[in-house]
Amino acid sequence: MNGAVGIVGAGAFGAALAIALARQGRDVWLWARDAAVVDHMRTTREIRRLSGAVLPENVSVTADMSDLGLCPAILLSVPMQALGGFLSLHAGNLKDRHLVACCKGMDLATQRGPTGLIASACPKATPMILTGPSFAADIAQGQATALTLACTDEAALKHVQQDLSGPILRIYRNSDVIGAELGGALKNVIAIAAGIVMGAGLGESARAALMTRGFAEMVRFATQLGARPETLMGLSGFGDLVLTCTSDQSRNFRHGLALGRGDSPDASLTVEGVATAQAILAQAAHLGVADQIPVTAMVARVTTGKTTIPDAIHALMSRPLKEE
Numbered sequence: 219m220n221g222a223v224g225i226v227g228a229g230a231f232g233a234a235l236a237i238a239l240a241r242q243g244r245d246v247w248l249w250a251r252d253a254a255v256v257d258h259m260r261t262t263r264e265i266r267r268l269s270g271a272v273l274p275e276n277v278s279v280t281a282d283m284s285d286l287g288l289c290p291a292i293l294l295s296v297p298m299q300a301l302g303g304f305l306s307l308h309a310g311n312l313k314d315r316h317l318v319a320c321c322k323g324m325d326l327a328t329q330r331g332p333t334g335l336i337a338s339a340c341p342k343a344t345p346m347i348l349t350g351p352s353f354a355a356d357i358a359q360g361q362a363t364a365l366t367l368a369c370t371d372e373a374a375l376k377h378v379q380q381d382l383s384g385p386i387l388r389i390y391r392n393s394d395v396i397g398a399e400l401g402g403a404l405k406n407v408i409a410i411a412a413g414i415v416m417g418a419g420l421g422e423s424a425r426a427a428l429m430t431r432g433f434a435e436m437v438r439f440a441t442q443l444g445a446r447p448e449t450l451m452g453l454s455g456f457g458d459l460v461l462t463c464t465s466d467q468s469r470n471f472r473h474g475l476a477l478g479r480g481d482s483p484d485a486s487l488t489v490e491g492v493a494t495a496q497a498i499l500a501q502a503a504h505l506g507v508a509d510q511i512p513v514t515a516m517v518a519r520v521t522t523g524k525t526t527i528p529d530a531i532h533a534l535m536s537r538p539l540k541e542e
């Protein structure tokens with residue numbers, strides 16, 4: 219299909235985007251790595267991870283990457299920690315394209331964000347990131363959703379913005395790739411902390427304080443890496459932080475909720491904030507600014523069993539007093 223949108227990864231988000239883009243009139247190639255999963259989707263047209271949402275007719279499903287050969291833009295909707303491995307396996311099929319990362323996080327092995335991994339694996343491709351407040355289930359149901367698309371190539375950015383926009387997906391463009399990436403990565407870490415606060419029974423006031431101080435930390439860290447503060451205040455930062463910290467649809471929030479209650483989190487789910495907290499902390503330590511991201515540091519320590527939740531709360535509450 220000449221000009222179809224390619225989507226790699228038929229999990230919750232990839233499938234939801236396929237459904238929305240198809241409803242907006244685009245032909246879509248949806249790729250999954252597992253031939254049995256592809257057969258099941260072809261036969262039933264159902265997406266198990268989206269409570270049986272149905273794929274429109276103009277979505278073609280494949281396990282063969284060469285089927286995406288005529289797609290000028292390919293959305294990469296695999297988990298962050300799988301992106302590097304995926305790119306090294308399939309770089310040959312992806313060169314020269316607009317590659318739109320849909321994952322939120324930072325790679326633990328390289329401490330790079332998704333567009334950094336794309337640029338390194340596919341130097342001739344144009345890397346972009348699509349991010350912002352958007353639960354897959356909402357998108358699959360056709361609910362209006364606003365997202366940020368970030369890229370440093372303005373012409374390519376405008377082209378893909380146009381391509382992906384429609385009555386379901388309203389896409390805002392942004393040239394600040396670092397800010398968009400870090401907003402999406404860090405909000406998942408803060409959402410785990412918000413879940414812990416609620417699970418431990420600390421109450422709504424504590425959650426509001428955590429979100430506010432977490433947001434201050436997001437802006438501080440991202441601007442040190444070159445992000446624009448306004449990007450963090452937009453959909454990819456503040457918008458997604460609010461969504462993810464306040465809804466138990468969020469897997470990151472639910473992960474924290476389970477930890478706060480003393481339960482075991484569901485290990486089968488994609489919970490990006492766990493590895494990302496460690497990657498951000500390692501990067502901050504390398505830059506000598508680890509003391510400026512106290513919430514992220516505590517999430518990294520709690521989720522790796524290096525400290526307990528009561529000790530983490532005590533440590534955060536007894537930091538030296540400072541100006542807001």
Ligand SMILES: NC(=O)C1=CN([C@@H]2O[C@H](COP(=O)(O)OP(=O)(O)OC[C@H]3O[C@@H](n4cnc5c(N)ncnc54)[C@H](OP(=O)(O)O)[C@@H]3O)[C@@H](O)[C@H]2O)C=CC1
Binds near residue numbers: 230303
């Ligand atoms: N779900 C949501 O509401 C949203 C998710 N996102 C982001 O989208 C990204 C994907 O999340 P989501 O779709 O929810 O996750 P899911 O766990 O639902 O799906 C992940 C998909 O990636 C595939 N996959 C995993 N590893 C590889 C690999 N090495 N090579 C190829 N395919 C692989 C999985 O295939 P298999 O089934 O074979 O393992 C599965 O199809 C995350 O970064 C998330 O933060 C962003 C906004 C909203």
Ligand SMILES: O=C(CO)COP(=O)(O)O
Binds near residue numbers: 322406462488
């Ligand atoms: O990023 C998301 C919504 O914007 C999805 O959040 P979770 O990955 O926590 O479910």
